[in-house]
Amino acid sequence: MTAPEHHAATDALRADYDATPYKSYAIPQSAPGLLAAIAHLFGLETADVATARVLEIGCAAAGNIIPFAARHPEARVVGIDLSPVQIEQGRAHVAALGLNNVELAVGDIATADLAVLGQFDFIVCHGVYSWVPDNVQDAILTAFRKLLAPEGVAYLSYNTYPGWKSKEVMRDAMLLAGGASGTPEQRVTDARDMVGFLEEVAPADGVLARVLAEFRSRDEAFGDFFLLHDELESVNSPCYFYEMVGRAAEKGLVYLGEARPETMVPANHGPKVAEFLAEKCAGVQVLVEQYIDFAINRSFRESLFVHAERARQIAYQPDPRRYQRLHFAAWTPPADGQTRMDQSRQEYVEADGATLFTNDPGIKAALEALNARWPWTLSRQELIDTVTARLIAAGFTPSVTIADTVDNLMGVLIGQGQARFRLDPVLPEPTQTPLRVDDAAGRMAGLAAGGEASTFNAWHEPLILSPVDRHLVPLLDGTRDRDTLVDALVAIDAENPIEVEDAAGRSRREVFAEQVDTLAQRLAEMKLIRID
Numbered sequence: 001m002t003a004p005e006h007h008a009a010t011d012a013l014r015a016d017y018d019a020t021p022y023k024s025y026a027i028p029q030s031a032p033g034l035l036a037a038i039a040h041l042f043g044l045e046t047a048d049v050a051t052a053r054v055l056e057i058g059c060a061a062a063g064n065i066i067p068f069a070a071r072h073p074e075a076r077v078v079g080i081d082l083s084p085v086q087i088e089q090g091r092a093h094v095a096a097l098g099l100n101n102v103e104l105a106v107g108d109i110a111t112a113d114l115a116v117l118g119q120f121d122f123i124v125c126h127g128v129y130s131w132v133p134d135n136v137q138d139a140i141l142t143a144f145r146k147l148l149a150p151e152g153v154a155y156l157s158y159n160t161y162p163g164w165k166s167k168e169v170m171r172d173a174m175l176l177a178g179g180a181s182g183t184p185e186q187r188v189t190d191a192r193d194m195v196g197f198l199e200e201v202a203p204a205d206g207v208l209a210r211v212l213a214e215f216r217s218r219d220e221a222f223g224d225f226f227l228l229h230d231e232l233e234s235v236n237s238p239c240y241f242y243e244m245v246g247r248a249a250e251k252g253l254v255y256l257g258e259a260r261p262e263t264m265v266p267a268n269h270g271p272k273v274a275e276f277l278a279e280k281c282a283g284v285q286v287l288v289e290q291y292i293d294f295a296i297n298r299s300f301r302e303s304l305f306v307h308a309e310r311a312r313q314i315a316y317q318p319d320p321r322r323y324q325r326l327h328f329a330a331w332t333p334p335a336d337g338q339t340r341m342d343q344s345r346q347e348y349v350e351a352d353g354a355t356l357f358t359n360d361p362g363i364k365a366a367l368e369a370l371n372a373r374w375p376w377t378l379s380r381q382e383l384i385d386t387v388t389a390r391l392i393a394a395g396f397t398p399s400v401t402i403a404d405t406v407d408n409l410m411g412v413l414i415g416q417g418q419a420r421f422r423l424d425p426v427l428p429e430p431t432q433t434p435l436r437v438d439d440a441a442g443r444m445a446g447l448a449a450g451g452e453a454s455t456f457n458a459w460h461e462p463l464i465l466s467p468v469d470r471h472l473v474p475l476l477d478g479t480r481d482r483d484t485l486v487d488a489l490v491a492i493d494a495e496n497p498i499e500v501e502d503a504a505g506r507s508r509r510e511v512f513a514e515q516v517d518t519l520a521q522r523l524a525e526m527k528l529i530r531i532d
Contacts, residue, residue, distance in 0.1 A: 163299025
C-alpha cells in the first residue's frame with residue numbers, strides 16, 4: 001500500500017470510529033493477570049503484574065485498560081488509538097477517576113515513532129488486527145517485537161478461517177445492501193433489512209440459516225456499534241491460524257497459547273478429535289491448533305505471543321509443580337445439593353453443565369473448599385490445608401498424597417476451563433457495614449451521563465448496571481446506611497424518574513427500599529463485594 005493509499009484508508013477508519021465510537025469495556029481474557037498466569041502455566045515467567053508496563057493498541061475509550069490501571073496504581077498503562085473522539089472520551093474517564101498512571105494518545109501504529117513508547121511487559125490488541133489494512137497488520141506485529149520486554153506477553157484477537165468462510169457470505173450481502181447508504185444509521189438499517197430478507201428465504205437446514213442465527217444472537221447482545229465496526233467495516237480480513245503463526249515468526253515472535261487455554265485441549269472437542277489429532281499431529285501444538293480450528297469451524301481467536309528466543313521454554317503439558325504459585329477459584333456444586341464426606345460416588349455440576357464424578361473424599365473436600373470460597377481464590381497451600389482439615393473433621397486420616405490429589409484435580413479443572421487461576425490472590429476485603437465497593441469501581445459506575453452505565457470487578461469483568469444500581473453503586477463509599485440510600489434514590493427519582501420493574505401498587509419509597517435491601521446479594525453476584 002502506498003503512502004497516499006494508507007492515509008486514505010486511515011482517514012476512512014478514523015472517520016468511522018469518530019462518527020460511531022466503539023463501546024469500550026473490560027475484556028477479561030486480555031487481563032494482564034490472566035496472561036501472566038497462562039505464561040507461568042506453560043513454563044514462562046513474566047514481570048510482576050502489580051508494577052507492570054501495559055500497552056493497548058487500538059484502546060478505543062480505554063474501557064479495557066482503565067480497570068487494570070485503577071486496581072494496580074503502581075503499574076504504567078498506555079493506550080493508543082486512531083480516533084480522537086474515542087481518546088478524548090477515555091481521557092475524560094481517566095480524569096474523573098483520578099488516575100495518574102494512564103497515558104492515552106491519538107496515533108496510527110503504522111506511522112508512530114515506536115521508540116518513544118518504551119518497552120512493555122504486556123501488550124494487548126483486541127478487535128483491531130482483522131479490521132485494518134495489511135500494512136497496519138504488519139505494523140502491529142512489528143510493534144509487538146519492538147515494544148515487548150524480553151519476558152513480555154502479547155495478546156492478539158483476530159478473525160479466523162474456516163469459521164469466517166460462511167460468515168463472509170452474509171457480510172457481503174449486508175455490504176451490498178448498505179454500502180451506498182449515506183449515514184451509519186441507514187447502513188445499519190439496510191444491513192438488518194438484508195438479514196431479515198435472507199432469514200425468510202434461506203433453507204432452514206442450510207449453512208446460511210445457522211450463520212444468520214448466530215448473527216442475530218450477537219446483534220441483539222451488542223447493537224449498532226458492533227454491527228458497524230465488526231461486520232460492516234471496510235476491512236475485515238480473516239486468516240488461517242497457521243498463517244498468523246507464520247506472520248508472527250517473520251517478526252521474531254512465537255505462539256505461546258490461547259487466552260482460553262482449555263480450547264487447546266483436543267479432548268475437550270470430543271474423543272474422535274483427540275484420537276485423530278494424537279495420530280496426525282505428533283504433539284506439534286501449532287498443527288494441533290489448526291486441526292482443531294477445522295474440527296470446530298472456529299471463527300475467532302485470542303492468541304498469546306512471546307519473543308521467539310523463549311520458544312524452547314514453552315511446555316504445553318503443564319508440570320504440576322507450576323501450580324505451587326497459583327491461586328484458584330472454581331464453582332462445582334454437588335448435583336444433589338450436599339457433599340457426602342464418605343467414599344460414595346457423587347456427581348458435581350460444572351459451569352458449562354458437564355458433570356464430574358468422584359468417590360474420593362479428598363476430591364470432594366477440595367471441591368467443597370473451592371465452592372465455599374467462590375468467586376474468590378484459594379492458594380494451593382490454602383487448598384491443601386483446607387482439604388486436610390475437612391478430612392480430619394470427617395474422621396479420615398489424611399494421606400501424604402493430598403497435594404497430588406489437589407494438583408490432579410486442578411489440572412483437570414484448568415484443562416476443562418472450569419477453574420480460574422492467577423499468580424496473585426483475587427480476594428477483596430470482607431463486606432463492610434454500611435456497604436462499600438472499590439472506589440474506582442464506584443466512580444466508574446457514576447460516569448455515564450445518560451443511557452447505559454457500567455463498571456468492573458476484581459476479575460476484570462465488565463458489569464452493565466441496572467437503572468437503579470447505576471445510581472446506587474456510586475453512593476457505596478461506606479458512609480451511607482440503608483435509610484440514607486433509600487432517601488438518596490427517592491431524591492434522584494424526583495428529579496429524573498428511575499426505571500424500575502414491578503412498581504405497580506407500591507410507593508416509590510417501598511420499591512427503592514426493596515432494591516436497597518437486596519443490594520448486597522446483587523453486588524456479591526457481580527463480584528463487587530465479598531460476603532463471608
